[in-house]
Amino acid sequence: MKLALVLIASTAVLGVGILTPAQAQTKEVSFKKDVTPVLKKYCYNCHAGEKSSHGLKVDNYDNIMKGSKYSKVVKPEKSAESVIIRSVKNQPGGTKMPPGRRSVSESEIKIIADWIDQGAKNN
Template sequence: MGGGHVLFRLMTGTFGVACASGMALGAVLIQTVWGTEMAAIPPAAKREVDFIKDIQPLFKDHCYKCHGSSRQEGGLRLDRRDDALNGGDGGPVFAAGKSDESRLIKYVAAVDPDVVMPPEGDKLSDEQIGLLRAWIDQGAKWPKD
């Protein structure tokens, strides 16, 4: 009887330690993943961004080839306002005011190495990503016409 009791205490003790270290490990993992994601996205540009001057040429040079009038990869078209606002097969690709949660930004910043836009050729520079972020954070204003 007494022996069984000791064994029980031993087991619950070990279980408790295993649990605690599992939780600690989980917390470290979450911190690491979160930390990496945050670090991977370059900061937003500080200045005021203008869609026609700063953003449209960037889309044109780097995205229209696959997201323009002739091809709409992933169901996404970035050369027309209403199409761009609707997003692609996966829904909206940016949310005004929330650049860090916008898929468009995550993809150009290569947060997930498996989904990077553009998928071939040069990545966007930190400066270009900063402009896109600032544009989204400043309300993603896209003038009609």
């Protein structure tokens, strides 16, 4: 009986935790936890460490915000205008990235786009 009460009580606590208004809104995307793994998976081969195709490195926050030799690739709060999004979506104003047949999935593109639209924070 005591155990059952403990279980009910902890379920209630967890339930309240899940339903707090802050968490019910769009989840805040973290550059480190959410965006970095996507970039690592698709981009580090050519845009990290010693490799900086087009002068662009995406291996840390400062480098991605610095952009390429020619332009910035992230426009905070404006994912649709950001060259990085145009490139992974293979749209005009970008160059298909990664080059070749492989493409970043819709859900992974959304992670990068949400991060930009939330202000491209160093979080």
